[in-house]
Amino acid sequence: MSYYDGAYFFLWLAIALGFGYIALSWRVPKTAVVLITSLFFLYKVLGDQPKQLAWLLGFVLWQWVLIQVQLKANQTRKNTISLFRLLLAGSLAPIALTRVAELFPVPSLGFLGISYLTFRSAQMLIESRDGLITEVRPLDYLCFMLFFPSISAGPIDRSRRFVEDLHAIRQKEERSELAILGLYKLGQGFIYKLVVSQWLFQLLTTVKGWDRGWMQLSAYMYLYGLYLFFDFCGYSRMAVGSAYILGIRLPHNFDRPFISENIVDFWNRWHISLSHWFRDFIFTRFTMAAVRNKWFSGRLRTAQVAYLVNMFVMGAWHGLSAPYLCYGAYHGVLLGVSNTYLKKSKFHKNHREKMWYRAASIAVTFQLVMFGFLIFSGYWVGY
Amino acid sequence: MREKVLDMMIDICEEEAIREEPDADLFELGLMDSLGMVELLVAMEDEFGISIAPTEITQEEVSSVNKIIALLRNKGLEVE
Numbered sequence: 474m475s476y477y478d479g480a481y482f483f484l485w486l487a488i489a490l491g492f493g494y495i496a497l498s499w500r501v502p503k504t505a506v507v508l509i510t511s512l513f514f515l516y517k518v519l520g521d522q523p524k525q526l527a528w529l530l531g532f533v534l535w536q537w538v539l540i541q542v543q544l545k546a547n548q549t550r551k552n553t554i555s556l557f558r559l560l561l562a563g564s565l566a567p568i569a570l571t572r573v574a575e576l577f578p579v580p581s582l583g584f585l586g587i588s589y590l591t592f593r594s595a596q597m598l599i600e601s602r603d604g605l606i607t608e609v610r611p612l613d614y615l616c617f618m619l620f621f622p623s624i625s626a627g628p629i630d631r632s633r634r635f636v637e638d639l640h641a642i643r644q645k646e647e648r649s650e651l652a653i654l655g656l657y658k659l660g661q662g663f664i665y666k667l668v669v670s671q672w673l674f675q676l677l678t679t680v681k682g683w684d685r686g687w688m689q690l691s692a693y694m695y696l697y698g699l700y701l702f703f704d705f706c707g708y709s710r711m712a713v714g715s716a717y718i719l720g721i722r723l724p725h726n727f728d729r730p731f732i733s734e735n736i737v738d739f740w741n742r743w744h745i746s747l748s749h750w751f752r753d754f755i756f757t758r759f760t761m762a763a764v765r766n767k768w769f770s771g772r773l774r775t776a777q778v779a780y781l782v783n784m785f786v787m788g789a790w791h792g793l794s795a796p797y798l799c800y801g802a803y804h805g806v807l808l809g810v811s812n813t814y815l816k817k818s819k820f821h822k823n824h825r826e827k828m829w830y831r832a833a834s835i836a837v838t839f840q841l842v843m844f845g846f847l848i849f850s851g852y853w854v855g856y
Numbered sequence: 857m858r859e860k861v862l863d864m865m866i867d868i869c870e871e872e873a874i875r876e877e878p879d880a881d882l883f884e885l886g887l888m889d890s891l892g893m894v895e896l897l898v899a900m901e902d903e904f905g906i907s908i909a910p911t912e913i914t915q916e917e918v919s920s921v922n923k924i925i926a927l928l929r930n931k932g933l934e935v936e
Contacts, residue, residue: 596911600911603909603910603911603912604909605909605911605912737889752890753910754910757890757897757910758910760890760891761897761898761910764894764895765898765902772891772895775891776891815886
């Protein structure tokens, strides 16, 4: 069984959400509901792959230890930057090793959700170092890490926000309103992923069989981009919808990305939880160091380098292969150029409010974005 | 002290006019963005010794001059 895939999963989802919602209305603690349903799905999905399950649980335990060491160091005032760097390296080692191992003909080190789980644990470690997190309780931690709607592919939540929701006791009206909204999102996501995206995939397969040429490449490009959107947005919506029914307001991943007026806007509309994670934990920290130590001459140059570094790491996070790395570099360059353009261009300043300019901006951004997805698809290297 | 905060903001936003509009939404006006946030965090530490972690605040909490002053006040700075 896979998360959000196949009739059996959806059958169990309906049962789990139904029981979960009823349990919540009987005042069963949300922690219990979340933990029991999440462990249940973990067993259903990975029960027949004990090695993967062992890796996952080992990973969860490993990250727990690292976070506790950081918190203890804070308390005893022994939190040196060297210790933090060591812990962070330990936290990122599993995904780094998995990605590197993918380059060689060895069995995969990874397990389902490793890339997304790393975000969650790294966030907790970094915010512990920042002093924003002063304690991590075991049950809260397990719920956050193993929460079944988002364990396999996000959305990437933040622990403080999640734990607040976990302990929030809502009144019946608010709870039922949230659940109805959740059902709606679940339905919408279902149609996106299991109807629209599947249909687009069929079209994509057909186009692959066409004679090679510009027509075929263009058709493939647009279809792939749309397929990716409906597939991922559909999944994300189902995840968010499921979470809402259980009283957890997971963040959204998509906000009408194809009406973006520039690339900066785009990354506030596409895979939002990922983009914001990278903004908060990589872009901002790199830029702070750059500004403080005056690595670059001026704001624009600093932004250009920071965007490139940020997006390149994002690409590498997907995988250490050409499509992903080029995708990252491509968006890094686009962001740097866009930022400079938006800040410095007189043409932009003069026309930014005009309808024709905005329409043209949307069209241009759409083309740039679609081309980026073509790079991502790996079609050009025979995927 | 207020003057010092205003000077810091004008330096970051590169716009004198915000002196007159302490409630204007700087992000909406395009005067502040992610990079501006970073410069704000660094400047708050360098000018006022107030250290704020990147994920401690949201863009919403620093979207106007008055909000920034309120934040600094909360962090112990004496600003009129």
